[in-house]
Amino acid sequence: MLFFSYFKELVGKEVTVELKNDIAIRGILHSVDQYLNIKLENSRVVDQDKYPHLLSVRNCFIRGSVVRYVQLPPDGVDIDILHDATRREARGG
Amino acid sequence: MSWAGPEDIFLSTSLASYLDKKLLVLLRDGRKLLGILRSFDQFANAVLEGACERVIVGDLYCDIPLGLYVIRGENVVLIGELDLEREELPPHMICVSAAEIRRAQKAERDATDLKGSMRKRMEFLDLD
Secondary structure (H helix, E strand, O other): OHHHHHHHHOOOOEEEEEEOOOOEEEEEEEEEOOOOOEEEEEEEEOOHHHOHHHOOEEEEEEOHHHEEEEEOOHHHOOHHHHHHHHHHHHHHO | OOOOOHHHHHOOOOOHHHOOOEEEEEEOOOOEEEEEEEEEOOOOOEEEEEEEEEEEEOOEEEEEEEEEEEEOHHHEEEEEEEOOOOOOOOOOOEEOOHHHHHHHHHHHHHHHHHHHHHHHHHHHHOOO
16 A cells, blocks of 8 residues: 555656556646546647647556556655665555 | 554545546557546446547548447556647648548558568578
């Protein structure tokens, strides 16, 4: 549940989601769930010319299983809190 | 950091807000389906009404009608809400018939296969 909680903290921030099929989408994180499915608002594809079919897509739902990376803003991470939470989770699990 | 409480376990990024909207569904095999979302579940299985497959080859495209479709969630990559105020495709793209897009697809596949086989034949050169 750690990453679920962590992503909930990032709701409202701008992220770039890179998918396993190499498509990268930048947008505002709208919501996330226990499967780490992601909903983005105001989204646009990074390489627009390569994916013309995604031109008019502004809001999207991304299935958690197809995500390779989620790129975060550098100030979106409080490393110390994340470290503490990870240690707590490791101890408890 | 707020911790996930017991009720949060059941939280879901819901597709409910996409119901009865025209959507673009990207599948793992690269296909692009368009249609109106009528039903979904926790696995992202989906029912699309009036579904069509948008085949794009270079600057050519064609919408091939499919009817009522049930999509198994494991094949879903992305479900996108189409902004009706914007053009779905760049203006330079040309709509062609199904027969022509199939021809274009075959030509593209043949070119890729040829490139692949040429590469294999060149492997003995050990250029890397």
